[in-house]
Amino acid sequence: MSKPLRVGLAGLGTVGASVVRLLVENRESLARRGGRAIELVRVASRSFKPDVGIGGASFDTDLNSLDTADVDVVVELIGGEGDARKLVETAIAGGRHVVTANKALLAGCGNELFSAAREADVALGYEASVAGGIPIVNALQKGLAANRLEALAGIVNGTSNYILTAMEEDGQDFGNALAEAQRLGYAEADPTFDVEGIDAAQKLAILAALAFDTGIDAAGVHVEGISNVDVEDIRYARELGFSIKHLGIARRQEDGIEARVHPALVPESELLAKVSGVTNAVMVHGDAVGSTLHTGPGAGGMPTASAVVADLVELARGTLPVPAAAHAQLPSLGLAGVVCPHYLKIPAIDQPGVFAEVADILSRHRISIEAVIQRPQAIRSGEEPWVPIIILTNEVAENEVEVAVAELGKLAGVSGSIARIRVVDLSAMMLGP
The missing domain is CATH 3.30.70.260 (ACT domain)
Structure with missing residues (x-):
């Protein structure tokens, strides 16, 4: 068997700990699927967590400890943009591959990071950055590669979908539904990114860039959240034959890309109208295949870790691609043509x-x-x-x-x-x- 793929992990939060667990518990099956062993050799985090067994990997609180010759791939799970960007840029400059779950990083400077990875001839995997439990990045890059993709639409934020589901099914008002989501761990103490659509917009920008072979343009996404939707709106929508969902929509137009995130009345007969709780779902339309639906858990430690480790398996096989250059930077159209x-x-x-x-x-x-x-x-x-x-x-x-x-x-x-x-x-x- 080929030499092991040596992994340096940054971050031991919920997702990082879940990645460690998968790498340890599924070691043998991952080696079979990847064609070689995938070994965790170094871990860097702000603090050591004794309840997370990192095996024989060395631990350090310094992220620079991953900038070493015995690491082949850096897994960035610290979040944010400042330290994360520096970590990823350092890894790429050192000729190391990168796997990240950081949508904010990619939405903010993904074009620059992809360009650096191409120049260094290293892979940059980001399946976990969008709808963690759905292999939607792989589907767009590979499974649907024969298609000219025309449109995609979906529910890409589990927190908002959970809140709207609670309002529809239980008659809760927005405040109570949000409080319940926070109690269950589905929403942060500050839920702004989720309920105001920022998280969904970042994800949509990444998906639109992949689908339409253009650069990431998060600023070009029209964004509205769900905080102004009240339970009466949901009741009236149902009376009219609709369900209210928080959708991300991107479409190829003749003169650019239409990308928008907002609440929408969706006919009850549509499959997306039936997607409930924290589940995510993305519809994609291609000229050859027609419409496809991809659904699964959108967040959480293990679903996101599943996507991270899937990228590591692809890398071990040698099938995780170096980012391709975008065909062109297509203009963002806003809502002008809607x-x-x-x-x-x-x-x-x-x-x-x-x-x-x-x-x-x-x-x-x-x-x-x-x-x-x-x-x-x-x-x-x-x-x-x-x-x-x-x-x-x-x-x-x-x-x-x-x-x-x-x-x-x-x-x-x-x-x-x-x-x-x-x-x-x-x-x-x-x-x-």
């Missing part, structure tokens, strides 16, 4: 004529109405009674609905902010621009 139906929740004062004014504004902006829900009972908001007018529009351009909603908000008969959520027909979207 045309879709919209859900509107308008807080109307309970008086005659308000709906007529609403309908008139929509008509002037060429927005037709598909469905309306208007409850007869008044809801107390402070001292003023109001009733929600729920409108499902037909397809409308993004700029038209923005202007119309701004006008609606100025009506004397409208009290409070108007909720607006896009409707996404995934089946139709996957078949054309």
Whole structure:
């Protein structure tokens, strides 16, 4: 058998400890699958964790201890961008391969790191950076390589999906659902990255770059979170035949890439509408294969470690690729070309004529109405009674609905902010621009 693949591991957090466990417990099967032994020789972490058995590997609190000739591949699991970037750049400069689970690092400086890896002729594996339990990076790089990929869409943040599921299935409000997610370890103490869509946007930027053979452009992703979705929106959506999901969507257009993360009404008949809890799912459409669905656990120690170790097995085989150069940096289009139906929740004062004014504004902006829900009972908001007018529009351009909603908000008969959520027909979207 060939000489072992010698691994230097940075980070002994939840994922790092799980990687150690897999390398130790599955040592023999990993060697068979990789064609040679995969040996953990060095570990660097801020502190030693006696409950994590690192076997015969040496331990150090200094990350520079991995910059040594007896390490073939550095596994970066410390997170963040500063120290992680320095560690990865040092490894590449030293001719060592890199495996990382760090989506923030790749979203921030992935293009530069890929370029450095190409120049040094080393591999950079990042399967674990997106939807840990789903081998979606491998699918895009290899399994779907024969296809011109046109679109991808999915649920790529388990925290947000868990919260929306709890709101839909248990009737919890956003705050209680978030608190439960935090108690169960699905959400951080500061959940901003998850619930405001930043985490999903970083992942989508990485997937879009792979799918469309372009550079990573996280800044070009339109981002909206779920913190403004309330349980009433979810109830009305269900009444209209939809489920609200937090989607990442990327599509190839003639003049660039449309990439967006936002809540969406998804028809209940769609497979993604049925994805619940912390599960992730990604749909990909290619010209040859059609639409494929990839689903599995999106986060957690063992699912993410599974993806990390899978990259190590590929590296041991010699099949983990050196990053290819992007064909071109395609421009990001934002929402300019988005045309879709919209859900509107308008807080109307309970008086005659308000709906007529609403309908008139929509008509002037060429927005037709598909469905309306208007409850007869008044809801107390402070001292003023109001009733929600729920409108499902037909397809409308993004700029038209923005202007119309701004006008609606100025009506004397409208009290409070108007909720607006896009409707996404995934089946139709996957078949054309």
